[in-house]
Amino acid sequence: xxxxxxxxxxVVPLQTANATAYILAFDNTNGLSTSLDLANxxxxxxxxxxxxxxDTGAKLGTTTVDLPAHGHRSFTLAxxxxxxxxxxxxxxxxxxxxxxxxxxxxRTSATGSLSNIPVLxx
Numbered sequence: 001x002x003x004x005x006x007x008x009x010x011v012v013p014l015q016t017a018n019a020t021a022y023i024l025a026f027d028n029t030n031g032l033s034t035s036l037d038l039a040n041x042x043x044x045x046x047x048x049x050x051x052x053x054x055d056t057g058a059k060l061g062t063t064t065v066d067l068p069a070h071g072h073r074s075f076t077l078a079x080x081x082x083x084x085x086x087x088x089x090x091x092x093x094x095x096x097x098x099x100x101x102x103x104x105x106x107r108t109s110a111t112g113s114l115s116n117i118p119v120l121x122x
Contacts, residue, residue, distance in 0.1 A: 019121035020095055022103045026052075026117075027088040028078040031110030034117075037074045038093060039102040040067035046099045052081060054089040065093070067101070092122070 026034035040046045046067045052060045061083040065073055078085040095101050105117040 021122035023120045034077045037104040039072040049094040051092045
C-alpha cells in the first residue's frame with residue numbers, strides 16, 4: 001500500500017490460514033485509526049459475523065459483514081461502526097460454515113504513518 005500524500009508505503013501479508021475465527025486489536029484513540037479489509041476466498045457468498053469488544057472485554061457491538069463470492073469489503077472501523085470511535089479493543093470475525101475468509105488490518109496515525117497489525121487466528 002502506498003500513501004501518495006506522505007510517500008509512506010507498507011507491505012501487508014495476506015492471512016491465509018483457514019481458521020474458525022480471526023481476532024485483531026484496534027486502536028481508535030489519540031489520532032490513530034484502524035482500517036480493515038475482509039476477503040471471501042470462497043466461491044459462495046458469505047455472511048461473516050463480527051464482534052467488537054473494548055479493551056476491558058465489554059461487547060461494544062455485533063454485526064454481519066456480507067461478502068460476495070471471491071469479493072471483499074474495505075472499511076475504516078470507526079467511520080463504519082461508530083461504536084468503536086475513540087476506543088481500543090478487539091474485533092473478531094467468525095468464519096462462516098463451509099467458508100474461507102482472510103483479514104488484513106492497517107493502522108494510520110494523524111501524521112499519516114501506516115503500519116500493519118498482525119491478525120491472530122482462533
